[in-house]
Amino acid sequence: MLRRLAFLFSLALAVPASAQPAKPPADLVAPGKLTYGTAATFAPFEYQENGQYVGFDIEFGAAIAKAMGLAPAMLDMDFNGLIPALQGKRVDLINSAMYINPARARQVDFIPYMRIGNEIIVRKGNPLHIAARSDLCGHRVAVTLGAIEETYARAVAADCAKAGKPALVILSLPTAQDSALAVRQGRADAEFDSTPGAVMLTTNFPDAFEIAGAPFETHTLIGIAVRKDDPAMKEAIEAAVHAVVANGTYAALMAKYHLPAAGSLF
Amino acid sequence: MGFVSPGLILHYVLSRAFFTGALMTLLISVVALALGMVVGLAVALAQKLPGLRLAAIFYLWLFRGTPVMFQLIFVFSVLPAFGLVLSGFTCAVLALGLNEGAYMAEIMRSGLEAVGRGPVLAARALGMRENQVLRHVVLPQALRIVVPPIGNQFIGMLKLSALVSVIAVPELLLIAERTASATFRYLEALAAAGIYYLGLTTLFMLVQAVIEWRLGRRRRPAGGRRAAWPALTQLLLRATADAGRTR
Numbered sequence: 001m002l003r004r005l006a007f008l009f010s011l012a013l014a015v016p017a018s019a020q021p022a023k024p025p026a027d028l029v030a031p032g033k034l035t036y037g038t039a040a041t042f043a044p045f046e047y048q049e050n051g052q053y054v055g056f057d058i059e060f061g062a063a064i065a066k067a068m069g070l071a072p073a074m075l076d077m078d079f080n081g082l083i084p085a086l087q088g089k090r091v092d093l094i095n096s097a098m099y100i101n102p103a104r105a106r107q108v109d110f111i112p113y114m115r116i117g118n119e120i121i122v123r124k125g126n127p128l129h130i131a132a133r134s135d136l137c138g139h140r141v142a143v144t145l146g147a148i149e150e151t152y153a154r155a156v157a158a159d160c161a162k163a164g165k166p167a168l169v170i171l172s173l174p175t176a177q178d179s180a181l182a183v184r185q186g187r188a189d190a191e192f193d194s195t196p197g198a199v200m201l202t203t204n205f206p207d208a209f210e211i212a213g214a215p216f217e218t219h220t221l222i223g224i225a226v227r228k229d230d231p232a233m234k235e236a237i238e239a240a241v242h243a244v245v246a247n248g249t250y251a252a253l254m255a256k257y258h259l260p261a262a263g264s265l266f
Numbered sequence: 267m268g269f270v271s272p273g274l275i276l277h278y279v280l281s282r283a284f285f286t287g288a289l290m291t292l293l294i295s296v297v298a299l300a301l302g303m304v305v306g307l308a309v310a311l312a313q314k315l316p317g318l319r320l321a322a323i324f325y326l327w328l329f330r331g332t333p334v335m336f337q338l339i340f341v342f343s344v345l346p347a348f349g350l351v352l353s354g355f356t357c358a359v360l361a362l363g364l365n366e367g368a369y370m371a372e373i374m375r376s377g378l379e380a381v382g383r384g385p386v387l388a389a390r391a392l393g394m395r396e397n398q399v400l401r402h403v404v405l406p407q408a409l410r411i412v413v414p415p416i417g418n419q420f421i422g423m424l425k426l427s428a429l430v431s432v433i434a435v436p437e438l439l440l441i442a443e444r445t446a447s448a449t450f451r452y453l454e455a456l457a458a459a460g461i462y463y464l465g466l467t468t469l470f471m472l473v474q475a476v477i478e479w480r481l482g483r484r485r486r487p488a489g490g491r492r493a494a495w496p497a498l499t500q501l502l503l504r505a506t507a508d509a510g511r512t513r
Contacts (some may be wrong), residue, residue, distance in 0.1 A: 080447050107450045142434075146447030154448070171354075171434040172444055182434075185346035187354070 023239075024068040025232040029092050034065035034072055036224075037091035039079035041144075041175035043200050044257040045097035056257045060113070061095040063249045064224075067240040078174055080146030083107055086227060093237060094225035097194070099148035101220075109230075110223035111237050113250075115263045117218035118152065119198035119211045121183060121191045128189055130212040134159065138166030142179035142188035145172040149192035152217060184208050196259050221265070242266075270453055278445065278458035287441030288462040294358050294427045294437060295466075299420055301363030306370025310378060313371070322371070329368035335429055337361045342433045358430040366423060373415045377408035410481045417474035421467050438462055 029035040038057060040046040046055040053074060065072035075091055082094045086108060100110045122130050128139060133152075137160035143149040150172055157168040171188050173179050180201055182188040193201065195215050202209050224241070226233045244250050245266040254264060278284050309325055312318035329337070338361040345352065352360065381404045389403045431440035442459035446452040 080443055083450065084452055103448070103450065145440075145443060150444070151448070172436075172440060173434050174432055181343060185343075186351055187346075 023236060024070050025230070025236050027230075027232075028070075029089065030073060032070060034061070034068060034070040035075060035090075035092045036061050036072070036095040037075045037077055037082045037085045038094070038096040039082060039144075039175070040074075040076045041079070041177055042097055042194070042197060043176075044196050044259070045194075046095075056253050056259060057095050057097055059253050059256075060244065060250070063244045063253075064095075064237065064240040067243040068236060078146075079144055080174075082146075083225070086225060089227075092226070092233060097222045098225055099220045100223050101148060101151065103151075104225070107228070108225040109228050109234050110221075110225055111234065111241060112221040112223040112265055113241060114222050114254075114259070114265060115219060116222060116259075117195040117215035117220065118149065118192055119195050119215055120213055121180070121193055121198050121201060121209050122189065122212045123183055123186070124206075124208055124210050126210060126212050130190055132213050133216060134163075135213075136160075136168055136190055137163070138168070139189040140169040140171055140187070142171045142173055142182040142191045144176050144179060145174055147176075148220065152192055180209070196257070199258070271451070274451060274454040275457045275461070278442075278455055279461055283441050283445065284438070284458055284462065287436060287438040287459075288466065290436060291424065291427050291438040291462070292466060294355070294362065294430060294435070295420070295424045297359045298362035298366055298427070299423050301359060302366025302370045302419070302423075303416070305364060305367025306372075306374050309367060309371035310374035313375060314378075326368050326371060329365050334362065334365045334426060335432075337365055338429055338433060354430070354433050354435040357433055358427070358435050362423065362426060362430070366419065369419060370416070373412050373419070374408070376415075377412035378404060380411050381407045413474065413478050413481060417470065417477075420474070421470050424466055424470065425463065 024034070038046045038061075040048055040053055040055070040058075042055075044055055045057045046053065048054070053076070058074070061074070062072045075085070077085060079096065082091075082096055082098070083104065085091050086094050094108070097114075097116075098104065098110075100112060104110075120130060120133065120136075122128070128135070130136060130139075133156045136156055141153050141156070143153045150170065153168065153170045157170060160166065160168045171179075171182060173182060176191075176193060176197060179188065179191040179193070183191045184205075190212065195218075198211050202211055224237055226237060241250075250266060251261075251264070254261060309322045312322040338357065341352070341361045342354070342357045345357075385403050385407070386399055389399045394402065427437055428439040430437050431443065434440070436444075438459050442455045446455035449455070
């Protein structure tokens with residue numbers, strides 16, 4: 001309590017002095033810090049390079065925190081654990097390129113910031129001649145546990161069952177890298193990944209992977225997630241996102257990480 | 267977080283997905299433990315043989331000295347680089363079984379070493395061959411000693427098998443996590459998995475109790491279940507008397 005009072009006091013001093021456009025809400029996990037949860041296994045949005053956390057979301061999160069007059073604090077965890085961590089107040093928000101779908105939107109509130117599609121990734125040469133999701137019946141697809149790709153895979157499995165085709169085997173792995181490895185090693189026949197992630201993977205490992213068929217679910221939005229009972233945080237993040245868009249950082253980051261400008265929501 | 271729904275927990279417990287997940291957990295545990303016991307006995311016996319002693323110690327050093335999770339991921343992700351792509355289930359059983367073997371070897375060794383020189387010499391004096399001594403004299407006594415620690419390992423293995431969820435083997439924990447991440451009913455899905463784990467460990471404890479009772483009964487000269495309590499007191503008295511005599 002005392003700490004919170006002290007924090008509020010320091011806030012009262014800090015905010016007018018720096019005149020930030022987005023006032024941070026009072027009830028933060030760590031005073032003076034914007035603590036966000038991320039699963040840093042989803043290039044090019046959040047991943048590690050030479051021991052450093054990099055990616056669009058990492059820099060976007062830092063810019064948002066700066067606009068709020070806070071220091072960014074990242075908590076790297078399994079994707080599957082992000083929503084429980086937010087609901088359990090371990091983090092202030094989720095900044096992990098999370099796809100917005102109705103099931104998640106019932107649990108958390110989203111501030112959308114980009115539109116991205118998905119791809120089917122297969123081994124180089126596409127030995128099974130996969131051209132669409134329906135070709136995957138009877139084969140194995142690797143997805144990240146709890147990620148949107150797992151939901152898509154479940155939908156494909158249901159379609160295979162409905163059509164009386166052989167069953168789709170879903171391999172739920174902890175990270176997108178595990179899924180890529182599973183495809184490379186022949187444990188899985190395909191992997192679902194976001195379009196930017198697939199482009200990056202096939203660019204980095206052109207001899208191992210290729211994209212099969214056309215992108216699917218191309219109109220999915222990704223967003224920053226906040227708790228449902230926290231409208232102050234949502235307003236603050238929305239204001240900060242607009243500030244980051246207005247000062248050109250958003251567009252510059254999209255260019256830096258080779259994200260298609262058509263995905264911009266601003 | 268919403269309300270706790272006991273009905274949903276029950277629904278998960280009775281669902282086919284959770285039931286097959288629990289079967290998978292049981293299957294991995296039993297097969298890995300069986301492999302561990304075979305490997306453990308072999309390593310324990312190898313430690314007695316001069317030619318194999320170093321190899322046995324190397325095995326213990328390697329498998330007790332690294333985390334099981336490390337061994338699991340090694341078998342799953344590194345062996346394919348050497349052209350050996352095993353299924354998730356095989357990787358799970360192999361890693362857990364080989365790890366278990368190292369611990370089991372020490373349990374087996376303690377059982378074998380607990381059998382005194384006296385009975386062995388007596389058996390030899392009766393003209394028994396070495397394998398007969400092992401079969402009729404050493405193993406029956408050693409078995410009685412190793413049952414409680416093996417029961418311990420079995421229950422430990424059941425819980426250790428949850429690690430296998432990271433290599434996409436659809437055992438109980440992965441089923442619970444998948445269900446929870448699709449419905450966001452974490453409490454209910456994990457509670458259902460917890461009920462299965464507790465049910466399975468309870469079952470194992472009962473099996474262990476039955477095995478111990480049957481092994482113990484053979485030792486007692488007379489009396490069935492009715493005589494169990496007097497027999498137990500007798501056993502305790504004899505044990506204390508023996509202890510007094512040897513020390």
